[in-house]
Amino acid sequence: MAEPLLKVSGLQTHFFTEEGVVKAVDGVDFEVHRGQVLGIVGESGCGKSVTTLSILRLVAAPQGRTVGGQILFKGQDLLKLPEAQMRGIRGNRIALISQDPLTSLNPVLTVGEQIMEAIILHQHVDRRTARKKAIAALEAVGIPSAASRIDEYPHQFSGGMRQRVVIAMALSCEPELLIADEPTTALDVTIQAQILALMDDIRRQREAAIILITHDLGVVAEMCDYVAVMYAGKVVEYSDVATIFANPKHPYTRGLLKSIPQLGEKKSRLVPIEGQPPSLALLPPGCAFAPRCTEYTRKCSQQMPLLEQIDTNHMVRCWVTAGQQDTPAPAGATR
Amino acid sequence: MGAYVVRRILTSIPLLLGVTLILFLLMHLMPGGPLAAYAQNPHIRPEDLAKIRHIMGLDKPLWMQYFFWLGAMLTGNFGASLTSGQPVLAMFLSRLPNTLMLMGASLVVSLIIGVLLGVASAIKQYSAFDFTVTTLAFIGYSLPVFWFGVVLMLIFAADLRWFPAGGIHSIASHGGILDLAWHMVLPVTMLSIVSVAGWSRYMRSSMLEVIRQDYVRMARAKGLSEQVVIMKHAFRNALIPLVTLIALSLPGLLGGAIMTEQIFGWPGVGRLFFHALAESDYPLMMAILTISAVAVVVSNLLADIVYAALDPRIRYD
Amino acid sequence: MRTATRAGSFGLTVALCAGLVACAPATADRGAPRQVIVIEEQQEPDSLNPIISNMMASVDAMSPVFSGLVQVDNKMHFFPDLALQVPTLENGLVKLEGKGMTVTFHLRHARWSDGVPITSKDVVFTWKVEMNPTVMASSRDGFDRITRIDTPDPYTAIVHFKSIYAPYLNLWGTILPEHLLAKAVAEQDRPGDSHFNHCKWNRHPIGSGPFKIKDWVSGDHITYVPNPYYYGRKPKLKELIMKFVPDQNSAFIQLESGDIDIYQSAAITQYDQLKSMPGIRVLTTPALEYDHLDFNTRDPILKDPVVRRAMAYAINDDKLSKIIYKGLYTPAYGDQSPLNKLYFNPAIESMYPYDPAKAKQILEADGWKPGPDGIRAKDGKRLSFTIVTTAGMKPRELTERVAQYYLRKVGIRLNIENVQADTLFGRPDGLLNTGKYQIALFAWISSPDPDDVFLWNSHQFPPNGENDTYYSNPEVDRLTVAGDSTINLAKREAIYKRIQYDLWRDMPMLSLLNWTAIDAINDRVGGFRPNPTSAGNLWNTQDWYVKE
Numbered sequence A: 001m002a003e004p005l006l007k008v009s010g011l012q013t014h015f016f017t018e019e020g021v022v023k024a025v026d027g028v029d030f031e032v033h034r035g036q037v038l039g040i041v042g043e044s045g046c047g048k049s050v051t052t053l054s055i056l057r058l059v060a061a062p063q064g065r066t067v068g069g070q071i072l073f074k075g076q077d078l079l080k081l082p083e084a085q086m087r088g089i090r091g092n093r094i095a096l097i098s099q100d101p102l103t104s105l106n107p108v109l110t111v112g113e114q115i116m117e118a119i120i121l122h123q124h125v126d127r128r129t130a131r132k133k134a135i136a137a138l139e140a141v142g143i144p145s146a147a148s149r150i151d152e153y154p155h156q157f158s159g160g161m162r163q164r165v166v167i168a169m170a171l172s173c174e175p176e177l178l179i180a181d182e183p184t185t186a187l188d189v190t191i192q193a194q195i196l197a198l199m200d201d202i203r204r205q206r207e208a209a210i211i212l213i214t215h216d217l218g219v220v221a222e223m224c225d226y227v228a229v230m231y232a233g234k235v236v237e238y239s240d241v242a243t244i245f246a247n248p249k250h251p252y253t254r255g256l257l258k259s260i261p262q263l264g265e266k267k268s269r270l271v272p273i274e275g276q277p278p279s280l281a282l283l284p285p286g287c288a289f290a291p292r293c294t295e296y297t298r299k300c301s302q303q304m305p306l307l308e309q310i311d312t313n314h315m316v317r318c319w320v321t322a323g324q325q326d327t328p329a330p331a332g333a334t335r
Numbered sequence B: 001m002g003a004y005v006v007r008r009i010l011t012s013i014p015l016l017l018g019v020t021l022i023l024f025l026l027m028h029l030m031p032g033g034p035l036a037a038y039a040q041n042p043h044i045r046p047e048d049l050a051k052i053r054h055i056m057g058l059d060k061p062l063w064m065q066y067f068f069w070l071g072a073m074l075t076g077n078f079g080a081s082l083t084s085g086q087p088v089l090a091m092f093l094s095r096l097p098n099t100l101m102l103m104g105a106s107l108v109v110s111l112i113i114g115v116l117l118g119v120a121s122a123i124k125q126y127s128a129f130d131f132t133v134t135t136l137a138f139i140g141y142s143l144p145v146f147w148f149g150v151v152l153m154l155i156f157a158a159d160l161r162w163f164p165a166g167g168i169h170s171i172a173s174h175g176g177i178l179d180l181a182w183h184m185v186l187p188v189t190m191l192s193i194v195s196v197a198g199w200s201r202y203m204r205s206s207m208l209e210v211i212r213q214d215y216v217r218m219a220r221a222k223g224l225s226e227q228v229v230i231m232k233h234a235f236r237n238a239l240i241p242l243v244t245l246i247a248l249s250l251p252g253l254l255g256g257a258i259m260t261e262q263i264f265g266w267p268g269v270g271r272l273f274f275h276a277l278a279e280s281d282y283p284l285m286m287a288i289l290t291i292s293a294v295a296v297v298v299s300n301l302l303a304d305i306v307y308a309a310l311d312p313r314i315r316y317d
Numbered sequence C: 001m002r003t004a005t006r007a008g009s010f011g012l013t014v015a016l017c018a019g020l021v022a023c024a025p026a027t028a029d030r031g032a033p034r035q036v037i038v039i040e041e042q043q044e045p046d047s048l049n050p051i052i053s054n055m056m057a058s059v060d061a062m063s064p065v066f067s068g069l070v071q072v073d074n075k076m077h078f079f080p081d082l083a084l085q086v087p088t089l090e091n092g093l094v095k096l097e098g099k100g101m102t103v104t105f106h107l108r109h110a111r112w113s114d115g116v117p118i119t120s121k122d123v124v125f126t127w128k129v130e131m132n133p134t135v136m137a138s139s140r141d142g143f144d145r146i147t148r149i150d151t152p153d154p155y156t157a158i159v160h161f162k163s164i165y166a167p168y169l170n171l172w173g174t175i176l177p178e179h180l181l182a183k184a185v186a187e188q189d190r191p192g193d194s195h196f197n198h199c200k201w202n203r204h205p206i207g208s209g210p211f212k213i214k215d216w217v218s219g220d221h222i223t224y225v226p227n228p229y230y231y232g233r234k235p236k237l238k239e240l241i242m243k244f245v246p247d248q249n250s251a252f253i254q255l256e257s258g259d260i261d262i263y264q265s266a267a268i269t270q271y272d273q274l275k276s277m278p279g280i281r282v283l284t285t286p287a288l289e290y291d292h293l294d295f296n297t298r299d300p301i302l303k304d305p306v307v308r309r310a311m312a313y314a315i316n317d318d319k320l321s322k323i324i325y326k327g328l329y330t331p332a333y334g335d336q337s338p339l340n341k342l343y344f345n346p347a348i349e350s351m352y353p354y355d356p357a358k359a360k361q362i363l364e365a366d367g368w369k370p371g372p373d374g375i376r377a378k379d380g381k382r383l384s385f386t387i388v389t390t391a392g393m394k395p396r397e398l399t400e401r402v403a404q405y406y407l408r409k410v411g412i413r414l415n416i417e418n419v420q421a422d423t424l425f426g427r428p429d430g431l432l433n434t435g436k437y438q439i440a441l442f443a444w445i446s447s448p449d450p451d452d453v454f455l456w457n458s459h460q461f462p463p464n465g466e467n468d469t470y471y472s473n474p475e476v477d478r479l480t481v482a483g484d485s486t487i488n489l490a491k492r493e494a495i496y497k498r499i500q501y502d503l504w505r506d507m508p509m510l511s512l513l514n515w516t517a518i519d520a521i522n523d524r525v526g527g528f529r530p531n532p533t534s535a536g537n538l539w540n541t542q543d544w545y546v547k548e
């Protein structure tokens, strides 16, 4: 395969708080290729958003710091880039669509202004041109009478329309990588589908890569090419989407999948697995999932397993299932 | 918008009436009543007092007096001072420009400094700078204003001789603007120190609140420089809640600052009010209180209108 | 304190101000002596109408502008002003006529500051204004005893009193210009309320004193310039400025920096610093005011004179003065000021030396025995009293504490319960006027011409009069009336000395300390002579000058 657009390895982002060090991201590895969608799933609080912010280097200083790992964007380590150059990448080559359309637009600026400022900044054009481009971007995401609505304020748009504005904003500079952090969580079902369809179009038309963070395994099945499953700041399983659904290895992933009643049913949110996810400030030694694991062994609570390659494009972080795989079956036998 | 303003004004009327009623009753409940200024003077005989009472209509039933008083005030007739015999409105107006100047300057100065400090310490949260500003703000807040005024005077007027120890103009130079500004420095500093502390605290927390918002992160994610993020995206939003506070401090522009005016011999409304209190000059006191009450209500209204202008989310319904 | 804090910690202010300092106008140049004197006044006058205002600040501000028929100097002697002589029995200008008397004033040929001559008509006018019921006069005392004033010619005024009135000279401190005010007096702003009470003249009066008002900047200062029509020697000053400085620290600094030349009634706490200030002279002047304790003699316990006398023995006035007033205030005896050489009775000075043993002894002899807590009691009644004064007045509150300390030593308890001035002095329902107090601490000012009826005659209990101790002594009743109806100085002297003795023996009121005024002046000021009487310190501004 060609060089990935983005390759994250060993990423560690910690928060140094008064209560202690919160290891929000503590070992995240994945790749994203052009024209592909990577899904990141995992329970709330497992570090998905912090991962995306780490990629953009927007983790709130001074408590939050990325303390380890590499983020190679087209072969260049973003973590080593001077801030000025990083600003040239943000919004321009990597764009963010954040979680909540209600709060991610500035209430006191018109939507046009918010789109145009990025265009002016990155494409070095005058306001007239920027305005035209902004209208085009709004039209592209399906906002009717964009030319007049461009001067309206965010509160004058509905939730779905606002998310379209956010997407238009993210797309305005034609980024190579789009990071969408739960882009549809706050929207109702019909609008969700429209937004997802819109994103799918974008991927196909523009050859953009997308990192899609979601709770929704149905969305994953429909949209993604690869999936990274996160638990307590770590990627515990990484694979192409078919393998994840057909042959999940990590007990946590299995738990997640078991909670989908029927394949193909759209409303299949992650149903919580029994027990609570651990506090990221007080992680026990060993596997963080061990206390909730149905296949727990002594070793699990003693040492943290590594993310091991068990197949092409399939990696798992688990003593039990990775080990099982090792001995009886020959490599590649699962497929 | 017009209808909104009219409705707000109409709803303020009962409020104002309530305030005037309370003020009126207060005046009558004070020891000595409205004629305390005369009652303390041993040379005024009871029969004279009775005469004055009659002249001023104080022998009428209380409710009637209230309506007379209210009616007179509505026509701008606040009566004559018991101590000077002058129309109290004229006395008030003669002091008003001085107080507006002093309080206005201090509001502007303290706002600018306070807001800048607040923003700076919010974006450098937990830095040495933030810590210093926070500490100074707490000191400024808890400084006894009176003591601070005297210390200012001792250092800058007595020791260093940089500024005059009081008054509004040098006797020698008549009315120069520089001379005025020179006289304003110490009282404005004294007034500003506490409000700078207040504004900076308020601005800091408002700014911190805003900086955490998604749209600020989104602004950063667009690649905007830190300066643009702070000034264009965060600052304006952080200012919105401040507007209410600013508007609420506007009545102070009229009322003046008793202590500062007293210490620095500033001929403002605050000192006039103090004089009215000390001499039990009730018409004067009532005029100042009533005008202040109206100013409070008007400022509230103003706050809402400006707030609406700043925040497009507010609608008038 | 003054040198402890330096600019460093106020860096912000310094930075802000630096620009302004650079362009600050030069402070009044002190090169050649300009004939300008700036006098501080703590309060701003409310009105410059002598009939209406009785504030001390107003008296000060009016002094340079007005002249009267006769005035009081700083030694409490009357001297002629617009009159050519001070009328007395001896020079024949005062005549007794039956029960009444006449006083004749011969006027000099003087003019108002607008050039119009002053005549006896103005004297009549002044009296009529005082008595006009629509005028809010601050006092009509004395004027109400005048039946008529004859004006046989423009420069003679013969005043007829219906009864003997000893303080007849006190009434003529200011004369009003009829030609300027007649209209205002006649008009009424509303029924019963003369326009005179509100007219513009009250802020810019035309008088006949050495100065006239050039400018009154509200809240800041009044500028006076010489009155070209003044009858006497032209003042040496080109300008006299009265600057209102409400804060005493500010006044102190302004004196030091030369912004003011005269700082009146400085705070006791500033005395030592003022003394050590170079180029400044500190004048201490005995004043007519005195602090005293009023005893309510209707109180079931305080009606016993022995108890009251015991308190006189028990309190150490000298110590009180040292503790609170740096020893500047002097012990007071009786109700006349020692400054009043004619009337003060020195015989009473030795009656109550500080002697706690004696206090205990007379209480013991009177049957007051110490209880278990040391407080004396008799028949179940305890020597425990409530003392009241104006709340917030520091020196008086301290005085209460000191008194509390001394009385406790002889077995008397004082409980302090202070109130607002209105509550204490208000009429008709203040504590003093309703007799709802036991011991009250406040000050009186003694007048150069005593008139004791109001205070000590038993027909003058509140609310009619001011005998708020409810003191009742037939002899004093008789003497006060007798004193009021003679102007024979020898007789009056004997009467008032006797009253003083009686009062001090019966002790309805314990005088504590005579006040002392502290005035600090720049050495360049000449001619300033503090006047302890109600004439005030600006009584002789025509003599003020700046030293060469």
Ligand SMILES: Nc1ncnc2c1ncn2[C@@H]1O[C@H](COP(=O)(O)OP(=O)(O)O)[C@@H](O)[C@H]1O
Pocket (backbone or CB within 6 Å): A015, A017, A022, A023, A024, A042, A043, A044, A045, A046, A047, A048, A049, A050, A051, A060, A063, A064, A280
């Ligand atoms: N600013 C912060 N300070 C401290 N802890 C934080 C901060 N931001 C996130 N975290 C912690 O990091 C963990 C991961 O958060 P996040 O990435 O937002 O989770 P999610 O997977 O739901 O997006 C959470 O447990 C949260 O408590």
Ligand SMILES: [Mg+2]
Pocket (backbone or CB within 6 Å): A048, A049, A050, A099, A181
């Ligand atoms: Mg999240």
